[in-house]
Amino acid sequence: xxxxxxxxxxxxxxxxxxxxxxxxxxxxxxxxxxxxxxxxxxxxxxxxxxxxxxxxxxxxxxxxxxxxxxxxxxxxxxxxxxxxxxxxxxxxxxxxxxxxxxxxxxxxxxxxxxxxxxxxxxxxxxxxxxxxxxxxxxxxxxxxxxxxxxxxxxxxxxxxxxxxxxxxxxxxxxxxxxxxxxxxxxxxxxxxxxxxxxxxxxxxxxxxxxxxxxxxxxxxxxxxxxxxxxxxxxxxxxxxxxxxxxxxxxxxxxxxxxxxxxxxxxxxxxxxxxxxxxxxxxxxxxxxxxxxxxxxxxxxxxxxxxxxxxxxxxxxxxxxxxxxxxxxxxxxxxxxxxxxxxxxxxxxxxxxxxxxxxxxxxxxxxxxxxxxxxxxxxxxxxxxxxxxxxxxxxxxxxxxxxxxxxxxxxxxxxxxxxxxxxxxxxxxxxxxxxxxxxxx
Numbered sequence: 001x002x003x004x005x006x007x008x009x010x011x012x013x014x015x016x017x018x019x020x021x022x023x024x025x026x027x028x029x030x031x032x033x034x035x036x037x038x039x040x041x042x043x044x045x046x047x048x049x050x051x052x053x054x055x056x057x058x059x060x061x062x063x064x065x066x067x068x069x070x071x072x073x074x075x076x077x078x079x080x081x082x083x084x085x086x087x088x089x090x091x092x093x094x095x096x097x098x099x100x101x102x103x104x105x106x107x108x109x110x111x112x113x114x115x116x117x118x119x120x121x122x123x124x125x126x127x128x129x130x131x132x133x134x135x136x137x138x139x140x141x142x143x144x145x146x147x148x149x150x151x152x153x154x155x156x157x158x159x160x161x162x163x164x165x166x167x168x169x170x171x172x173x174x175x176x177x178x179x180x181x182x183x184x185x186x187x188x189x190x191x192x193x194x195x196x197x198x199x200x201x202x203x204x205x206x207x208x209x210x211x212x213x214x215x216x217x218x219x220x221x222x223x224x225x226x227x228x229x230x231x232x233x234x235x236x237x238x239x240x241x242x243x244x245x246x247x248x249x250x251x252x253x254x255x256x257x258x259x260x261x262x263x264x265x266x267x268x269x270x271x272x273x274x275x276x277x278x279x280x281x282x283x284x285x286x287x288x289x290x291x292x293x294x295x296x297x298x299x300x301x302x303x304x305x306x307x308x309x310x311x312x313x314x315x316x317x318x319x320x321x322x323x324x325x326x327x328x329x330x331x332x333x334x335x336x337x338x339x340x341x342x343x344x345x346x347x348x349x350x351x352x353x354x355x356x357x358x359x360x361x362x363x364x365x366x367x368x369x370x371x372x373x374x375x376x377x378x379x380x381x382x383x384x385x386x387x388x389x390x391x392x393x394x395x396x397x398x399x400x401x402x403x404x405x406x407x408x409x410x411x412x413x414x415x416x417x418x419x420x421x422x423x424x425x426x427x428x429x430x431x432x433x434x435x436x437x438x439x440x
Contacts, residue, residue, distance in 0.1 A: 026092060033164045057103045073092050073305070109123060236412030243256065266330050290311075
């Protein structure tokens with residue numbers, strides 16, 4: 001396998017070094033993710049033919065520094081306050097310690113080597129920095145790290161961002177803002193909003209939330225089983241057919257496109273796992289984890305910086321999912337889970353979290369989870385050399401049954417980066433009902 005060679009690595013501070021904001025409190029939405037992995041998302045480009053690549057590297061580094069002027073928390077670190085009762089308060093220290101920027105090269109890999117294979121090449125995980133780092137390590141490690149990997153005919157911008165600081169919406173807001181600065185804009189089209197949202201049971205005078213000692217044993221020792229990944233493409237037409245089928249089976253019109261696709265994925269993985277299982281009792285309860293956004297539910301201002309998500313779970317009977325009308329059954333389960341989280345329910349959950357903090361740990365969330373969003377603005381991230389060819393994620397927070405959703409390159413389509421046990425992935429590739437909805 002080709003090897004990555006690091007050409008250079010440095011810390012990039014905000015350009016002006018005039019930080020007006022010294023500290024930013026972390027909300028319950030942020031703190032719940034301290035023990036998990038950072039966000040790892042990256043985009044693939046063709047290499048510009050008219051420029052020396054060292055010029056590209058210099059330009060990206062300079063524009064990153066200028067973008068950090070507007071996103072100064074990403075150039076900081078996590079800060080802590082140790083309390084007398086053995087609790088710890090975490091906050092964002094906007095100290096401009098810098099984001100990490102790495103230039104790497106891999107001579108024998110081209111764009112076709114990334115896009116061509118059926119399964120996601122293992123080398124893609126090497127295109128991301130800070131592998132093996134947990135969010136709580138942000139007290140000493142950069143909150144943002146960028147690796148620009150030069151390929152034979154392209155380059156990959158891999159970003160690792162502390163998930164206790166930003167969620168997917170804020171992540172892609174930053175990436176698009178960086179691309180706008182890179183293209184020559186003096187400022188971004190949408191400024192980040194750093195005003196924090198807290199529930200009413202948090203005092204305005206002291207918004208630091210004390211946490212009990214964190215069990216970091218799994219954060220640094222958890223080793224996932226062997227996994228295989230593949231990107232499945234669902235066209236706009238295919239997604240529309242799934243939505244129509246789910247609603248027709250259920251006799252309703254309330255199931256959305258995303259809920260229908262989620263149900264199709266959940267049901268297909270369940271069916272393939274059942275076929276591979278020695279015991280086919282069909283009576284076990286299966287769980288599904290979703291990441292539900294709260295920006296529109298509170299509502300929060302456009303450009304809100306930070307996390308604004310709940311990690312929520314529902315359970316369903318395996319036999320019901322596998323029935324003839326299993327698509328509508330699973331889709332209604334997803335629909336009900338989303339519908340339960342009204343503004344009032346969202347606020348109640350946050351208030352309860354403050355009274356009884358729950359920090360998620362690696363390997364404990366679910367056997368099936370749907371993360372990220374096809375609504376994220378991925379393909380507008382043009383840094384001046386054309387739009388991205390593709391988007392991929394790193395190995396952070398990967399587990400058997402994790403589905404990472406991205407918008408497809410063409411409007412209305414959805415790409416699903418499926419991470420499964422090798423036998424399950426190969427079974428789903430041979431599953432006619434699943435593959436009938438996949439667009440080659």
